[in-house]
Amino acid sequence: MPRFFVEPGQIRDGYIYLTGQDAVHITRVLRLGRGDRILVLDGRGKSYQAVIEDAGRTRVICAVTGEIPVFSSPGPRLTLVQGLPKGDKMDLIVEKSTELGISRIIPLVCERTVLKLEGDKLSRRRERWLRIAREASKQCRRPDVPEVDLPGGWDQALRDLDRATALIPWEEENVLTLKSFLRENTNPGSRFMFLSARKGGLPPVRWSGPVPTVSGRLRWGRASFEQKLPVWL
Known part of the structure; x- marks a missing residue:
């Protein structure tokens, strides 16, 4: 499943908003569209399973379908x-x-x-x-x-x-x-x-x-x- 990192502010009210190079990569490189699933990470250890609801050239909107528990490293x-x-x-x-x-x-x-x-x-x-x-x-x-x-x-x-x-x-x-x-x-x-x-x-x-x-x-x-x-x- 394709993985993308976002800032916490891009996750709002059960939706994830991807813009810029991420949107280009999703639509033009991976050729993903409505109904396709991706994994989104907030860079702080939390992951979200999401499905694409709208895929435009400059913005991709995904609905959160599941949340993976916060990652905690056992090491120093x-x-x-x-x-x-x-x-x-x-x-x-x-x-x-x-x-x-x-x-x-x-x-x-x-x-x-x-x-x-x-x-x-x-x-x-x-x-x-x-x-x-x-x-x-x-x-x-x-x-x-x-x-x-x-x-x-x-x-x-x-x-x-x-x-x-x-x-x-x-x-x-x-x-x-x-x-x-x-x-x-x-x-x-x-x-x-x-x-x-x-x-x-x-x-x-x-x-x-x-x-x-x-x-x-x-x-x-x-x-x-x-x-x-x-x-x-």
């Missing part, structure tokens, strides 16, 4: 604080982080960040990342969509440190592994914040203990999501 809540890389590498990081189950992504503007985003460009880039996260959730059949913050500095990122355990990779650590640390310290409701800024640089920060990263010369993007994130799962 994982936040990725990611130093902004240059170019469009952040697109790939958002996509793979979504596929790996990250709950929240905080793009971090570091001391040596090359990519500069201001004004409208800042909000447009965030909207792009949200679309990428939504599409990645759809492709991997994830029932929710991770939060993606506006890029910001350390003050923004550190607000949550009092409620989460911060994990910072350190290439000189050879005993403690991230996987073993999480196994021993994960409880219901655990929150972890993983900080990664290979190119941008991290300022001096106190933390309870280092965790390892991969040694050697690796491509920046691949080192981030292929070498570090999979050990969480």
